Amino acid sequence: MPKITYIDSAGAARTVDGVVGATVMETAIKNDVPGIEAECGGACACATCHVYVDEAWREKTGEPTPMEEDMLDFGYDVRPNSRLSCQIKVTEEIDGLVVRTPERQA
Amino acid sequence: MSDPIKTDVLIIGAGPVGLFAVFELGLLDIKAHLVDILDKIGGQCAELYPEKPIYDIPGIPKTTAQGLVDALLTQIKPFGPQFHLNDMVETIERIGEPLFRVKTDGGKLFEAKVVVIAAGGGSFQPKRPPMPGIEAYEGQSVHYAVRKMDAFRGQKILIVGGGDSALDWTLNLAPVARHLTLLHRRSEFRASPDSVNKMMALVGQGKIDFVLGQVTGLEGEGGKLKAANVKGNDGSTFHIACDALLPFFGLTMKLGPVANWGLKMEGELIPVETAAFETSMPGIFAIGDINTYPGKLKLILCGFHEGAMMAQKAHRYIYPDKKLVFQYTTSSSSLQKKLGVV
Numbered sequence: 303m304p305k306i307t308y309i310d311s312a313g314a315a316r317t318v319d320g321v322v323g324a325t326v327m328e329t330a331i332k333n334d335v336p337g338i339e340a341e342c343g344g345a346c347a348c349a350t351c352h353v354y355v356d357e358a359w360r361e362k363t364g365e366p367t368p369m370e371e372d373m374l375d376f377g378y379d380v381r382p383n384s385r386l387s388c389q390i391k392v393t394e395e396i397d398g399l400v401v402r403t404p405e406r407q408a
Numbered sequence: 409m410s411d412p413i414k415t416d417v418l419i420i421g422a423g424p425v426g427l428f429a430v431f432e433l434g435l436l437d438i439k440a441h442l443v444d445i446l447d448k449i450g451g452q453c454a455e456l457y458p459e460k461p462i463y464d465i466p467g468i469p470k471t472t473a474q475g476l477v478d479a480l481l482t483q484i485k486p487f488g489p490q491f492h493l494n495d496m497v498e499t500i501e502r503i504g505e506p507l508f509r510v511k512t513d514g515g516k517l518f519e520a521k522v523v524v525i526a527a528g529g530g531s532f533q534p535k536r537p538p539m540p541g542i543e544a545y546e547g548q549s550v551h552y553a554v555r556k557m558d559a560f561r562g563q564k565i566l567i568v569g570g571g572d573s574a575l576d577w578t579l580n581l582a583p584v585a586r587h588l589t590l591l592h593r594r595s596e597f598r599a600s601p602d603s604v605n606k607m608m609a610l611v612g613q614g615k616i617d618f619v620l621g622q623v624t625g626l627e628g629e630g631g632k633l634k635a636a637n638v639k640g641n642d643g644s645t646f647h648i649a650c651d652a653l654l655p656f657f658g659l660t661m662k663l664g665p666v667a668n669w670g671l672k673m674e675g676e677l678i679p680v681e682t683a684a685f686e687t688s689m690p691g692i693f694a695i696g697d698i699n700t701y702p703g704k705l706k707l708i709l710c711g712f713h714e715g716a717m718m719a720q721k722a723h724r725y726i727y728p729d730k731k732l733v734f735q736y737t738t739s740s741s742s743l744q745k746k747l748g749v750v
Contacts, residue, residue: 341660347456348660372598375570376657378538379639380593380622406538408657 304397308335311405320392327351327388337403344388349376350407351387356400363390376408415441416726418520420497423451425696425711426526427480432719434487445496445531450477486748500669506691522722525694529661537657539623549633550653562586569656575599582616589617589648684721685714693718
């Protein structure tokens, strides 16, 4: 199972097992990882599952779609490596993925 | 206040579940008015994801959220529902057995024998952007809507956002402002290209400023804003002096006044029994996403079912002396007459 590490704004890291086909957001919620709210439930209709993708993983996770960019407008402290975790699918290729959660969700 | 609008049923929320409730009530000769805080019919479907596909409506393999709303409107047309948009129910007072007096923040007054809460996640309200300390300036210097443009005359205005509201108010307020800055985190906009072009033209004429960046903090005192601290996209930090800040970060759902109506609540949800989806107060029902009961699923189709069950019980309140005979639209000529198909 691909492992995903979530690092919160205070620097605490949690590594959990992801299920291929789920999203990075769902994996966080299922494992009670704090810092991700996912108010809309994964419809790409809010910006409360905002994460920063570790630079080493940006290529594998890809760039946000225009719709995701629109939603990121509602995020706090959006950076070039910002993504909505509901839009990142768990695959074998992202085994070891590291994402950071922002100080606050929108 | 004017005379109350009298109705059999007042439905709070004009999303898909509220709309289909009109149908189920209509078949039983029950008339309904609907109140919704949005300026359009359709609730979340119309506001959040009108173009997104829906695959789990029975018998409709694929539709869009707006497509579903449009189809429901066609389906309930024979029953002549009355809509009161842009308005929010503030208070519900029980004045009879059952009879309710319902007031909206727009000043409307209703008298309804039955109230159906189909409010989804509550009411849509402007999203408070996550800027530290913003609450202290709200009402005085921070505004989420423009009620009177004149209130901004001669002010230094900072508008934040990239959607239609941000762009529309940039264009409208530019002539009255002493100085206007539009701040957005990127050079692409969600707003219509036409508005963006007009905004860029104003920038070109030196009439307004457009800045790329994000607000990181606010400065001022006593609720009066002086400046916003901004982080530019190049990593630089700077101030933008402003008397007024207008953040347009979309809408979010807040439970709103529902919590004050004297109903038993479970967190942000209204517990109901599952024979008629009635709340702890007889005569007030809750259907759709806002209710909870063992096994509850937040699906549109479950909300439809809840509406049908609710209507049967509502009939008993509205026509206490009439016996309700269960009928099918397929075979009942009297139902078909109501639907206007015979």
